[in-house]
Amino acid sequence: MITNRRTFIKVLAGAAAATGARLDVAPALAQAAPVRIGVLAAKAGVTAPVGESGLRGTQFAVDRINAAGGIAGRKVELAVEEESNPKDTVERFRKLALQTKAEVITGGISTAVGLAVGPVSEELKALWLAWDATTQKGVEETIPKPRYAFRSVDNEAEAVMASILTARQLKGKVKTVAGINNDYSYGRDNWAAFLAIMKKFGMNVTPVVELWPKLGETNFTSHVAALQQAKPDLVFSSFWSGDAPILMKQAHAAGLTQGTKFVLTTAGGVHESMKKAFTPEGAIMGYNSLYFEAPNASPLLREFSKWHQERFKEWPNYESDHAYFTIVAYKAAVEKASKAAGGKWPTTEQTVEALEGIEVESLSGRRGYRSDHIMEASYYQGVTTHKNRHDFVTIDPVEVMSTKQIQKPSGTGLYDWINSWSV
Amino acid sequence: MSLRLAVAAALGALALFPLAGRDYYATLMLPFFGYGIALLGLNLLFGTTGLLSFGHALFVALGAYTAAFLTSKLGVLDLEVILMAAAVAGAVIALPTGLLCVRYVRIYFGMLTLAFGMLFYSFLLKFYAVTGGDEGMRVLRPRLLGLAWTSFSKVEFLTGPFYYYSLAVLVLGAVVMWRIVRSPFGLGLRAIRENAGKAEFTGVDVRRYRLSAFVVAAVFGAVGGALLPIPTGLADPLLAYWTHSGNLVFMLLLGGFGNFFGPVLGAFVFIVLQDQVMSITQYWRFVFGAILAVVVVFFPQGLTGLLDRRQRAGT
C-alpha cells in the first residue's frame, strides 16, 4: 500500500531497478503469484484495541516487505479474519487454511482461542504464528510437541520481570501485598508467579487481599474499597486493557495512590491512557516487548513510532511488535529455506525447520523463535515518572530483560525453574 | 407432496456435500448439525408451545461440557455414550429449572430463562478448578460406533465419518421430534399456545405439558450441544452467554418457527450468512442486527413463512 511519498519513491525506485537493470528477472517477478498471509485479529470487545495494534504492526511489516520486492520475489497479500469466540475463530482459521489457502496464519490473542486453534493448526498442517494467547499449562496438555504451531512468550514472563524488579527495589520495604487481577488464566498465573518469586527472594510478604474482577469490568469502587480497608504496602495488578486506567483513576480518587506502591505488569499496553492525573510516580510498570521511547531505540522502532503516531495519533504498544515479528520471521525463514532448497519456494515443513532458532530484527530489537516454537524477545519495564512532555506517565530508567532471563527454558516447569535460581 | 421432495433433495445435497471436495465448507456445515438439533428443541418450546426461552444456550453449553468432561476427564470416548449422557444431563438440569420457569409465561419466562443461562455462565467462568474457567475444557476426538477411525486425519474424520454421523443424529432427532409434534401431546402443546385457559378447560394439564416440552427441548439442546464442540476440540463458557441464546432465537426466527423445518433451515442460513458477511465487512454485527430487525418486522414467519406464502400464491 502506498501511503506516503517515501514509500512511493521506494516503489518507483524498485520498479525502475527491476525493469531497467534486471530485465532477465522482470518476467519472473511479473508471473510470481502473491503469497497470502492470513491474520486473525480481534475486532470487538476488550481485546479489540490489542487486535488493532497487531494489525498495524502487520501492515507496517507488509508495506516495507512489498516495497522491497516481497518475499523471495512474491508480493504479500493479507487476508484478515476476525478473532472472536473460540468456536467461530477456529472456523475462521480453517477458512484461511482451506479456503483462502493462506500459506501462513498469524494472530490470536485470547487464551481460549489459543488453546482451540493450536490443535487445529497441527491437524491441518497449517503454519500458525501466534501473537499472544499462550498459557503454558494448557498448551502442554494440548500439543506438547508442536510442529506447525508457533506460540508466544509464556504469559508469566511479565510477572517474572516485574517481580524481580520489585525484589530489587523494595526489599525490606514491603510487608503486606494485595493482588487485583483479572479472573482468568493470565491473571491467576501472574499473581501466583509473583508470590512464588517474592518467596524466593526472601521478601517475607503476606498477601492481605486477593481480588479477581472479571475481564471487561469497568467499576472497581468496591474493589478499591476492599483495598483501602486492607491497607497493603503494595498492590500488584496484571491488568492489560481498558481496566488498568480505570483502576488507577478510582484508586487515586480514593487516596490509595498515596503511600501504596503499585506494580502494574502489563499496563504499558495501554500506556497512553495511564494519565499523570491519576497514575503516581514510583510505580513499576511493564510494557511487554515494546517501549515507544526506549532510549536506545533502533532506527526501525523510531520510524515505526513516528509512522504510528502520524497515522493513528497514538503511540504504539507491544502487540504491534509481536505481529511485526511474525511477518518478518516468516519472510526470513522462507528465504533461508528457499536458498537451501535451491531457489524454489519451500514447503511448509521446510519453512518450519527454518523458523526454529531463527533470529530477526523486530521493532523491539533482535528476537526469534526457540527450537520448541516459543518466542524470544526483550521486555521493557521500569519505574514511572511524570517528567516527560506527554500527559501520561513514562518510565525512567528503562530496564530491559531478555526472555532468556525471564522465561522458563523449554522442558522445565515454572516453579522448578524459579526454585533453581541463585539469588 | 413437494415438501417431501424438498426434504429429500436437501438430505441428498447434504449427504453429497463432503464428496464435492471442498473441505472448508464441509467443516463449516458441522455446527449446523448441532444447532439444527438444538433448534428442533427450541422450536418445540417456542413454535409449538409458545414459550420463548432466552436461556436455551444453557443446555447447549451443558451438552458441550458433558462431552468435554467425559472425553478429557473420564476417558469415555464413545460418542453414543456421550450423546446419551448429554441427554440425561439436559433432562436432570431441566427438571428443576423447568419446574420454576414454566410457572410463568411470556416476559417472565424469558427473563427467568435468561437468568438461569447467565447463572450457568458465571458458574462455568468462576469455578475454574472444575470447569477450566475462561480456558474452557478440552473435547477429545470420540469413537463413532465403536471405531476410532485412527487412519483418518482429523480433517478426514470431520468431513467423513463424523459428518455423516452428525447428519444421521440430526435426521434421527428430526424424526423423533416429528413424532412428538404430531402426537396428542404435541396437539395439546399447540392448544396451550393458542389459549392456555381453554386448554386447561379441556383437561390438559398445562403445567405438566409445559414442563415436558421444556425438558424435551433441553434434551435436544444438550444433544446438539454435545456435537458442537467436537470440531473445535474445546468447550468454552461463552457457549452459555445470553447473546448465544439470542443467536439461537435469531436462527429460529430466521428459519420460521411456525414450520417444522424452520429451525433447521434457519441454522443453515445463519451459518452460511455469517461466513459470507464476515468476509465482506467487519461490521457484520450491524448487518445481522439489521437482518433480524427486518425479519421481525416484515417476515416474522421467517423463510419458511415466505416459502409457504409463495407456494400458496402459486396454487
Place this chain on the structure above:
Amino acid sequence: MLGGVFHAAVLFLVAAGLQLVFGVQKILNLACGSFYALGAYAGVSAVSWALAAGAPPPIFPLVLVGAGLGLALVGPVIERLLRTIYDRDESFQLLLTFALVLMFEDVIRFVWGTAPHQLSSAYLVYGQLRVGGLVIPVYNLVVIAAGGAIAALMGFLLARTRFGRIVRATAENRGMAEAMGVDVSRVYVRVFTLGVALGTVGGALVIPATAAVNEMGIDLIVEAFAVVVIGGLGSMRGAVAGALIVGIMRAVAVATYPEVEMLAIYVVVIAVLVLRPAGLFAKAAA
C-alpha cells in the same frame, strides 16, 4: 458501601428507563444497555471538546447531562421502529430490541473505534472528602445526589403532573385512555424518549469515574434487568430499591466472598422471580 451506592445510582437511572418503557408500553428494552454506552461515549467526546474549547472544568457535569439529553434524540427514531410491532407478541419486541443491541454495538465501534475512551481529570475536579479513614471523591456524591434528584423528579412527574397522569392512565389501560381522547402514540414517543434519556444520562454521568469500552452495554443489560426484576417490573420505586440492593450486594460480595460476586445476583433474581414474581413493589401482574 458508598461505592455500592454510587453504582446503584447509575444502575437506577438505566433501570428507571427500562421500567418506564415497560410500564407504559410493555416492551422490555434490551437496548437500554446500548443507550447507556452511547451516553458514555458521547459524554467523553462532549466534555473533551468542551474543555478543549476553553470551558471551565467545574461545569462538566452539565456538559455530560447535555450530551446525554442530546443523544436521547435517537429515541423518537427508535420508537418509530418499535411502533411497527407494538401489537405483536412480546417475544418479537424483545427480539427487535436484541437486533438493536447488535446494531448499536457496531455503530459505537464505527464512530468511536475500539480503544477505551476516558476523561482523565474530570473525576477529581470537585476534590475529595475525608470521612473517617475513607477518602471519597466528591463527584461520587454528586452522582448519587443527581440520581436521587432524578428519582424524585420522576416521582413528581408521574404522580403530580398532567403528563404523569396521562402516562399512568395509558399504562393502566390503553384502550380506555384512547377512548378518553389521549393521543397514545404521542405518549408512547415521549415515554420512550424519556426512557432513552435516563439511560444516556446514566452512562454520561458515570463516565468520569470509569472509561467507555466496547461491549459495556451488553454487560450492563443483565445487571439492569436484575434490578428491574428484584424491584418489580413497571415500578419506579422498585427501580430504586432494586438498584440499591444490587449495588450494595455487589459491593459486599466483592469485599467478603468474591467468588460469588456474579452468581449472587442471579441467585437473588431467581429467588425473587420464584417467591415473589411481581418483585418487591408489585405492579404489573404476570
